[in-house]
Amino acid sequence: MALHRAKETPADDPYADVFASPMSAHVLPKHRMPDEHAPPEVVYALLLDGNAAQNLATFCTTWSEDQVHRLMNECVDKNMIDKDEYPQTAEIEARCVSVLADLWHAPSSGGGSSDGDDEGSGGGGVGPRGAVGCSTTGSSEAAMLGGLALKWRWRARRQARGEPVDRPNIVAGPVQVCWEKFPRYFDVELRQVPLEPGATGLRAEQVAAYVDENTSGVVAILGVTFTCAYEPVAEIAAALDRIEAERGWDVPIHVDPASGGFVAPFLHPDLVWDFRLDRVASINASGHKYGLAPLGVGWALWRDADALPAELVFQVDYLGGNVPTFALNFSRPGGEVIAQYYAFLRLGRAGYRRVQQACADSARYLAGQVRQMCPFTLLYDGEGALPAVSYTLTDPRGAGFNLYDLSDQLRMRGWQVPAYPLPADRHETVIHRVLVRHGVGRDEIALLADYLRWALRRLTRGAPTDAERNRLPPLSGATWDGPGRAVVGRVRGPW
Numbered sequence: 001m002a003l004h005r006a007k008e009t010p011a012d013d014p015y016a017d018v019f020a021s022p023m024s025a026h027v028l029p030k031h032r033m034p035d036e037h038a039p040p041e042v043v044y045a046l047l048l049d050g051n052a053a054q055n056l057a058t059f060c061t062t063w064s065e066d067q068v069h070r071l072m073n074e075c076v077d078k079n080m081i082d083k084d085e086y087p088q089t090a091e092i093e094a095r096c097v098s099v100l101a102d103l104w105h106a107p108s109s110g111g112g113s114s115d116g117d118d119e120g121s122g123g124g125g126v127g128p129r130g131a132v133g134c135s136t137t138g139s140s141e142a143a144m145l146g147g148l149a150l151k152w153r154w155r156a157r158r159q160a161r162g163e164p165v166d167r168p169n170i171v172a173g174p175v176q177v178c179w180e181k182f183p184r185y186f187d188v189e190l191r192q193v194p195l196e197p198g199a200t201g202l203r204a205e206q207v208a209a210y211v212d213e214n215t216s217g218v219v220a221i222l223g224v225t226f227t228c229a230y231e232p233v234a235e236i237a238a239a240l241d242r243i244e245a246e247r248g249w250d251v252p253i254h255v256d257p258a259s260g261g262f263v264a265p266f267l268h269p270d271l272v273w274d275f276r277l278d279r280v281a282s283i284n285a286s287g288h289k290y291g292l293a294p295l296g297v298g299w300a301l302w303r304d305a306d307a308l309p310a311e312l313v314f315q316v317d318y319l320g321g322n323v324p325t326f327a328l329n330f331s332r333p334g335g336e337v338i339a340q341y342y343a344f345l346r347l348g349r350a351g352y353r354r355v356q357q358a359c360a361d362s363a364r365y366l367a368g369q370v371r372q373m374c375p376f377t378l379l380y381d382g383e384g385a386l387p388a389v390s391y392t393l394t395d396p397r398g399a400g401f402n403l404y405d406l407s408d409q410l411r412m413r414g415w416q417v418p419a420y421p422l423p424a425d426r427h428e429t430v431i432h433r434v435l436v437r438h439g440v441g442r443d444e445i446a447l448l449a450d451y452l453r454w455a456l457r458r459l460t461r462g463a464p465t466d467a468e469r470n471r472l473p474p475l476s477g478a479t480w481d482g483p484g485r486a487v488v489g490r491v492r493g494p495w
């Protein structure tokens, strides 16, 4: 059959419809490169996947303006590391570092304007505020760099006093996997503080029991991956101040606001969590999450040059200039950084505030809907931290279904809402988490609430009768307006 179709549509027929082309008549090779080349538009059409708009599991950007797509496209050949060859890209990276240093209240270097508004920063990683920093592929790489700087500084302090340096540790609450990777990859002990009942993250009063003279730093998270809550950075800093006064251990904080770094400055400007706290040595964030840049960019910043040990920064001179680099990888596309700067210029502070506020308002709307659905207990209602909602089953044993079942039901209609257990000591509690991001509108959230009700009904009372089916709300789903281009529509579909 497939061969017959292939003969009907010769491989060199330039007018063949994509889905009538010889390649589309075969299952694509999975384990071996094909022997022959294929027309690019056919390969393109056959590869694209999924509907990111209904993916409420991810923190990451799933919608970008057309101009961002164009910028990404036009930067596809620019290597971020070739700073000498693409000085404007390097300059833009440095400007982004300055913008973030300003947003996160890095101390002024005492030199230039701390408003950081109109002067170029000279292409380096140092802005007028004196903070140093760089772009990365995401928060994970930025977290590794932050963790390494902590380890190096701890070691230097200990070596200077002639103390042993073989057992560094890092203290953190419930962490994203990058903070489990860092200690394992770089030979640091992870002292993970358990999540207390009723808590949504690390509590300041827990810290003292885990910190000692070998603690290179404490990680505080603004937007805990599991619960979306902000950990109390200022209170943790105060606890560490007390520890220093009593025991003499000067333990710095690395803040991981992978998402919150772009939410708190706009929605919670009075919350003190950043370089305003002397103890905060470094911060990482994901530009590609609530930073509104497309996938592939994160940021690592240190409050000043002293917080980033010089031995970690390599001077690379074979690309035509002498360029400092602190990164785990080398080559990387320049588009994401350009797109980050585009977002800063395009939206400004007011634009970011409006986008994040719209997301937070929709999250609270969803929380209101969930509150009315009897099987659930709301854990986080979208107020005070990330634009998100999380909930659990009030009576997991008596409900007759679990949240994994509910996720499966929602998935039948395209919605991706993850169910997962809380970390270690709270493992028995399974939650649903919905992230409301740029590009997820109120109407979609209202549809999601409809489908939550629909799914609950199915799980508790079985499939609807034909008569009931006609009374149920129209279904959302992806309709396809072309290969790989998903649009969310109200589609009445089979149940």
Ligand SMILES: Cc1ncc(COP(=O)(O)O)c(C=O)c1O
Pocket (backbone or CB within 6 Å): 059, 137, 138, 139, 140, 141, 143, 176, 178, 221, 223, 224, 225, 256, 257, 258, 259, 285, 286, 298
């Ligand atoms: C708190 C936190 N830190 C770090 C990361 C890793 O971020 P990235 O995906 O940008 O590497 C995540 C990802 O969700 C996160 O939630």
